[in-house]
Amino acid sequence: MEKRVRVRFAPSPTGPLHIGGVRTALYNYLFAKQNGGDFLLRIEDTDQTRFVEGAEEYIIEAFKWLGLKFDEGVGIGGKYGPYKQSERKPMYKDYAMQLIKSGHAYYAFDTAEELNQRRSEAEAEKKTFQYDCKTRMSLRNSLSLSSDEVASLLENGTPYVIRFKFEEGETIEFDDMIRGHIKVESSLLDDKVLYKSDGMPTYHLANIVDDHLMCISHVIRGEEWLPSCPLHVSLYNAFGWGSEMPKFAHLPLLLKPDGKGKLSKRDGDRLGFPVFPLQWTDPKTKEISSGYRESGYLPEAVVNMLALLGWNDGTEQEIFSLEELVNKFSIDRISKHGAKFDMEKAKWFNHQYLQKLDNDILSEEYFKELKQKGITTDLSTVKQVVELIKERCSFAKDLWMNSDYFFTAPVEYAEKALKKRWKEGTSDTMRIISKQLHDIDDENWAQKAEDFLMDYIQKNELNMGQIMNCLRLAVVGDTKGPNMLDIMKVLGKEEILNRLDVATEKINL
RNA sequence: GCCCCGUUCGUCUAGUUGGUCCAGGACGCCAGAUUUUCAUUCUGGAAAUCAGGGGUUCAAAUCCCCUACGGGGUACCA
Numbered sequence: 001m002e003k004r005v006r007v008r009f010a011p012s013p014t015g016p017l018h019i020g021g022v023r024t025a026l027y028n029y030l031f032a033k034q035n036g037g038d039f040l041l042r043i044e045d046t047d048q049t050r051f052v053e054g055a056e057e058y059i060i061e062a063f064k065w066l067g068l069k070f071d072e073g074v075g076i077g078g079k080y081g082p083y084k085q086s087e088r089k090p091m092y093k094d095y096a097m098q099l100i101k102s103g104h105a106y107y108a109f110d111t112a113e114e115l116n117q118r119r120s121e122a123e124a125e126k127k128t129f130q131y132d133c134k135t136r137m138s139l140r141n142s143l144s145l146s147s148d149e150v151a152s153l154l155e156n157g158t159p160y161v162i163r164f165k166f167e168e169g170e171t172i173e174f175d176d177m178i179r180g181h182i183k184v185e186s187s188l189l190d191d192k193v194l195y196k197s198d199g200m201p202t203y204h205l206a207n208i209v210d211d212h213l214m215c216i217s218h219v220i221r222g223e224e225w226l227p228s229c230p231l232h233v234s235l236y237n238a239f240g241w242g243s244e245m246p247k248f249a250h251l252p253l254l255l256k257p258d259g260k261g262k263l264s265k266r267d268g269d270r271l272g273f274p275v276f277p278l279q280w281t282d283p284k285t286k287e288i289s290s291g292y293r294e295s296g297y298l299p300e301a302v303v304n305m306l307a308l309l310g311w312n313d314g315t316e317q318e319i320f321s322l323e324e325l326v327n328k329f330s331i332d333r334i335s336k337h338g339a340k341f342d343m344e345k346a347k348w349f350n351h352q353y354l355q356k357l358d359n360d361i362l363s364e365e366y367f368k369e370l371k372q373k374g375i376t377t378d379l380s381t382v383k384q385v386v387e388l389i390k391e392r393c394s395f396a397k398d399l400w401m402n403s404d405y406f407f408t409a410p411v412e413y414a415e416k417a418l419k420k421r422w423k424e425g426t427s428d429t430m431r432i433i434s435k436q437l438h439d440i441d442d443e444n445w446a447q448k449a450e451d452f453l454m455d456y457i458q459k460n461e462l463n464m465g466q467i468m469n470c471l472r473l474a475v476v477g478d479t480k481g482p483n484m485l486d487i488m489k490v491l492g493k494e495e496i497l498n499r500l501d502v503a504t505e506k507i508n509l
Numbered sequence: 510g511c512c513c514c515g516u517u518c519g520u521c522u523a524g525u526u527g528g529u530c531c532a533g534g535a536c537g538c539c540a541g542a543u544u545u546u547c548a549u550u551c552u553g554g555a556a557a558u559c560a561g562g563g564g565u566u567c568a569a570a571u572c573c574c575c576u577a578c579g580g581g582g583u584a585c586c587a
Contacts, residue, residue, distance in 0.1 A: 012587050047586055112585075128510065128583070161585050179514065188512055196585040203587050227513055227582035252515080253580070262580075308535095312522065316534050335522075337515050338580055345521065345536045392548040402548080417546085457545095468545035480547035 003217045003244075005037025008073070010207070010221075012044045013055035016280035016289065017062055019341070020222065020254040020263055023306040027251060028220045029068045030307070030329035037217070041073030042210060043084040046200045053283045062277040066299045067322060080214040085206050092201035095209050095239070096162045096194055100142075104238035105194060107160045108141040109153055130190045133168040162195035164204075164231060164238075172230040177218075177249035177331045184230045192231055204228060208235045211246060219246045220331070223338075224262075226250045249331050252310055255338040263341060265289065273343035277302065296395035297346070301353040305346050310339045319352055351394040362386050366399050373400075375407045384490050388482045402481075406490060409499050410477025413507065417479045421469045427504045430470060434500040437493070446488040449496075474503030 009025040011017055017025075032039040041063075043056055060075045072078030082088055099105035108131075115131075118139075122129035129135070136143055141163070142150045154160070170186040194205040201209070211219060229248060236245040254263040257271060268275030269289060279291035292302050304320055313320075313328045320328065354362075363383040370377055389402045413422075433456065440448045457467050468484050475496060481487060488496055 010587095014587075044587065050586065108585090115585090126510070130511090130583075159585090163585095176514095182513075184513070190583075193585050198585075200585090202585070207587090222581090223514070224581055224587090230513090250514085255580075257520080260579075309521070314523070314525090316523085318521095318535060332525090335515095339522090340520060342520050342536065348536055389548085391550080421546090464545040466545090472546060476546090478547080479545095482548085484545070 004215070005032055005035035006040065006215050006217050007032045007037065007220055008040040008042050008211070008214065008216055009070075010042040010044050010210075011059055012047065012050070012203075013052060013059070014047075014050045015052050015055055015265065015282075016276045016278070016291075017055075017059050018263065018265055018275045019277065019292075019302075019306060022062070022066065022277055022302075023254065023309060024220065024222055024251055025063065025068060026066075026303060026306055027311070027329070027331075027334070030325050031218065031220060031331060032071075033326040034329055038071040039069075040078070040080075040214065040216075041070040041075065041083065042214070043074045043086075044203060044206065045084060045086045046196075046203060046206050048086075048198070048200065058278065058280060065293055066277060066303055068303075085201075085210065088206070088210070089200060092206055092209060093195065093199070096201065096205060099164070099194070099238055100162060102238065103165070105162050105164050106136075106142040106191075107150060107154070108139065108163045108191075108193075109145075109158055109160050110140050111159075114140070131163065132190045133166060133187055136163075136165075136191060159197040161193045161197050163191040164194050164235065165191055166234065172233055174229065174233045174248065176226070176229075177247055178252075178334050178336060179226075179250060182226075182229070186230075186234075189230060192228070194235075204231055204235065208232055208239070212236070212239070212241050212244065216246050218249065220249045220251065223250045223253050249334070251334065252336060253338045254309065255340045257340050257342065262338070271343075273341070273346070296397040297350050298353045298357070301346075301350040304353070305349040309341065310335050319349075347394050354393060354396065355391060359383065359386055359390065362390065362396065362399075365396060369400070370407060377407055381406070381490060388486055388490070405476045405478075405481065406487075409495075409502065410475075412477065413473055413503070414478040417469075417473055418507065421465075421473055421479065422507055426470050427507055429467075430474060430500060430504045433467070433471070434497060434504065437500070438497055440493075442493055445493045446485060449488055449493075450485045471500070474507075475499045 007028040009021075009028050011021055029039050031037075041060075043059075045051055045056075056074065063070065070076050072080065073083040096105060100107070115129075118135075119129040131139065138144070143165070145153070166186045166189045168187050171183055172186055172189075173181065173183045175181055192204055193202050195201050210216075229250070233245065236242050255261065256263050256267050257273075263275060265275060274290045274292045274295050274297075276289055276291045277293060279294040280289045281287070282289075293299070300322070303322060303325070304318075307320065307325050307329070308318060311329070311334050312318075313330075314333060360383070363379065363386045366386055367377070367379050367382045370382065385403050385406045386399065389399065392402055393399055433453070436452060436456070437449050440452060453467060453471075456462075457464060469479055472479055472481065472484055472487075475484075475487060475491070491499075
């Protein structure tokens with residue numbers, strides 16, 4: 001019988017979640033939904049020293065914004081809870097003890113100073129100290145010490161950790177859904193700490209125990225976990241859970257757009273693009289990091305862009321709704337190498353999604369924004385404007401810079417354009433035109449005005465550009481914007497004439 | 510250093526079983542067209558000797574080996 005698909009996203013609350021993590025979560029989500037399975041959120045807060053206030057709430061809010069719903073976990077609940085590792089603390093020790101009893105783990109009493117001592121000694125010889133099958137007998141642990149000594153140390157309350165014992169000369173093998181078969185020699189691996197002296201498990205122990213208890217079927221996580229996967233596989237086997245071991249898929253990492261290394265929290269604002277889904281204010285330093293939401297990205301665009309960063313469906317399609325992604329996603333089409341984030345492409349994705357956005361919704365939002373700017377206008381005007389300029393915007397916030405002239409008359413005129421278009425005598429011509437436009441009756445004014453202008457141009461043997469550009473300059477303040485007739489329609493007779501008069505007065509030529 | 514993973518246009522990538530690939534698409538870039546202007550849009554273009562070198566083969570981006578480079582790991586962090 002095929003096991004039910006259950007995947008988890010398991011961040012640690014050490015700060016805001018960055019887009020690499022979001023992508024990992026997205027792939028988990030897509031895989032779960034495609035297989036009719038469950039997508040859980042587990043908070044891995046076993047390191048008390050790195051806990052950051054607000055990080056957990058941030059993570060939950062980020063996924064809410066992105067539209068990725070968890071079926072189970074922190075903030076939702078479920079029958080495998082609690083889903084926060086700090087709340088599961090009491091049970092981990094039993095599992096660690098189980099491994100001690102079966103001989104797969106041992107107590108280690110070495111202090112941090114002692115270990116550092118060994119590390120620096122090794123470094124002096126240009127070697128790296130490793131707590132492993134070759135060195136453990138020269139250290140203070142329940143393998144090297146007599147059972148009496150160990151018993152008395154434990155009785156005296158000497159701090160200890162529990163380490164996994166790798167047997168020498170074994171080959172640990174497993175299959176990764178993205179990378180294929182992987183082999184590692186056990187003697188190369190170090191005896192990782194499973195249980196810390198503060199009474200908390202390390203990631204490795206808690207992760208395996210929880211994945212097993214929560215019936216996780218597939219572990220889809222970042223490539224940074226690949227090196228410790230042999231330990232995880234060994235842990236499953238040591239617990240006797242080998243037959244129920246989840247399948248692993250290690251995702252390539254997101255890399256810095258410039259230079260080297262994986263994308264980090266610092267890169268975003270250094271390079272001028274967000275690395276976080278939502279804006280984040282560091283509770284200690286009060287430093288603000290920008291977010292996609294606050295930068296004007298649509299969540300659908302972010303999801304689409306992230307999905308395509310390391311995956312494609314093999315066709316030339318690039319725009320996918322979440323539903324399509326759920327249907328078409330496949331782990332074996334994930335690329336094996338890291339991907340550099342490209343913010344130009346991210347912008348392009350947003351442009352695509354902004355164009356698809358309903359004009360009424362966009363208009364209502366823009367209307368609110370205008371109100372906040374202290375501009376009085378009405379919704380139907382805003383709708384007309386949005387229809388005219390939407391296609392030239394990549395973000396909703398671009399609306400203003402592309403349409404401010406609809407709501408405020410120009411106070412100055414683009415110098416370059418003025419030099420090029422406004423010749424000697426133009427002001428006089430404009431005054432004549434203004435007078436004529438004034439005399440046209442209000443009914444369907446813009447169309448009649450246009451007819452008049454065409455006629456005027458022809459009769460005076462002028463070019464379109466000579467008149468239209470100057471008119472535009474006077475009304476808009478620059479040679480930009482949609483069709484002049486459309487602008488005249490929106491602004492109306494009175495406003496157009498006002499602006500013309502102001503322009504002919506201000507521009508002295 | 511050691512271990513693991515990777516390497517196709519500037520970037521994201523197609524290329525899965527070797528021949529139809531002197532390598533396709535997208536973003537960006539450049540040019541032209543459309544537009545009274547700007548932007549959009551459309552059309553076209555430049556852009557990867559498939560990291561390099563050896564094999565295997567009639568035939569390799571595709572298989573094997575080596576080297577280089579990149580990434581990750583090497584914590585009582587996740």
